[in-house]
């Protein structure tokens with residue numbers, strides 16, 4: 375219970391969470407919010423899926439294995455580094471974008487998945503001559519959306535933390551409750567702005583800034599056209615851990 379006498383120290387640490395950030399045995403509670411689905415890099419030796427920035431249903435199994443492998447390496451490193459910084463019995467709550475286990479095909483992502491729609495918007499720009507096909511083929515997202523089993527397996531194998539609870543929640547950037555076209559249009563722009571906030575620096579570094587406004591205009595349009603989709607692959611996974 376927090377009382378008036380409790381102290382809370384807030385500290386901004388520069389650097390990547392895939393490196394040591396805090397002193398040994400100094401943290402009582404760690405929370406990471408919607409960040410650990412970002413990998414330290416796009417997996418090496420991954421067979422490029424033409425015209426797509428992420429895994430799709432037509433990707434080879436080797437693409438899935440390469441992304442999973444990179445996630446296992448990165449998340450294992452994150453757990454080991456934080457285990458050095460967290461006191462014994464300290465807690466950690468991690469919130470991720472994950473994927474549903476409803477579809478057993480690890481390549482399957484629904485038609486309105488944010489990276490599917492981003493790929494579609496980039497292909498529009500290729501068609502319209504704003505982006506070259508080869509430039510699009512070279513770009514991939516340093517991202518992985520684990521399912522619950524994949525997440526649990528890394529935590530168990532790394533061995534520093536006990537799992538107290540693992541919950542799955544809805545992940546929705548804004549379309550679920552829409553009833554009419556006007557709402558879909560507005561939700562399209564809202565989702566486009568969310569995805570733009572997250573991806574703009576990566577996209578500008580690869581494609582340059584001239585395409586950004588037009589790209590997210592196309593993106594908003596595609597989201598609005600998917601207003602009636604209900605079976606989403608993306609979920610929010612929340613895992614609560616205690617340091618052994």
Ligand SMILES: C[S@@+](CC[C@H](N)C(=O)[O-])C[C@H]1O[C@@H](n2cnc3c(N)ncnc32)[C@H](O)[C@@H]1O
Pocket residue numbers: 389390391392406407408409412413414572
């Ligand atoms: C979607 S934002 C979430 C921000 C915030 N936690 C929140 O919930 O509003 C993801 C954040 O993760 C950060 N991020 C991604 N990879 C990182 C890394 N390796 N080390 C530190 N931060 C990282 C990004 O810079 C970005 O700020």
